[in-house]
Amino acid sequence: MSGRKNLVILFGFVAAVSLISSAVTVMLISCYYSRLQFDLVNVICGEVLEQEPEMKHIVSAALKEYTGGNADGVAMGDVLSVLGYDISDFSDSSVTYDIMFAITGFLAGIVLFAITYTFRNNTEAKRIEELSDYLEQVNMGKAVVLSVSGEDLFSKLEDEIYKTVTFLYQTKDAAVQAKNDFAENLSNIAHQIKTPITAISLSLQTLSEMPMKKEYEKDRIEQIKKQLNRLIHLEESLLVLSRLDAGALMFQKEDVDVFTLLVLAADNLQELFADSGTFIDIPESGEMAVTADLNWTMEAVINVMKNCMEHNAGGTVHCSYGQNPLYTEILIWDEGDGFAKEDIPHLFKRFYRGKNADAGGNIRGSGIGIGLALSKEIIEHQNGTIRAKNLPNGGACFEIRLYKQ
Structure with a gap:
């Protein structure tokens, strides 16, 4: 709202109030002077009739001729009232016009006030709508430079919104750059690790081919x-995490049967399950499909199954799944000791060392402390969630939800 519009609105309000005040003042003054006229004529007539009582018919006739009223009654005192006259009978046409003018001015003031009030509200609503549209564009990532619309009540708010949006954009750019740098660092670390791993593998292969004289050497x-x-x-x-952080890992979306997904994940762990004497139970609950990348989703499920297996040796890892109009849910749980309560909020953090971590940094079988973090990244990049909890009767449970696209 510009300064000119502010002046128009201010003038409108002032004019409306002035008209209303003037109208009320004219009406009050008109009534006051009518009362003065009535009292003055009343005193004069009273004095005349007191001195000359026989003139009452003359006075009455004169008043009747002036007002058009009737001359009934002959008592002294308030002569005009006794004779059937009131204040309005002595208000001439100019007073009537004054009253009409006052009423007209009052109504005009009310109308002007209503128009000005409506104009102001519409102008403010338009400014609010402009700011709302700007914030909507910001949320969609399409915000442009916020143009200054003039000095008004919203100018300071507009300025603060623009400053906040600019700061958020700068913060976002810095966060994206930091994330890209972190992803690049992860990639560099992975590639640096690869070189000594290759050398160790070759040396280990050479040692394995040599005859071992003692059992402890084997x-x-x-x-x-x-x-x-x-x-x-x-x-x-x-390497996978660095690609996820950099947004370079593309997921192939396709319809995947949930039962097939779980069976394939279990097949990849068949040797580990056999070595640990652990069983896996995957009951078939009918055909259910999710839209996801089969290979990467299977990788996430494998990490979860492995976690349950490593702390449930000789027991059974259970799986179940279900579907509703909002999401598909996969539950994987074991019969072990469950999670330490203080570890649950941090289970999916990278390299987290919990209360029960062993010398190698393992938390509930999370190996190097990155398996569950990787599962979380894969699931969340496919419009899903994963969380961990302890079951009431013991054991740890992972809940995976893949929401409809």
């Missing part, structure tokens, strides 16, 4: 192999 080589496999998994996971 055990050490097996331990080296296990640690090497962990490093290889770490290197691969870091």
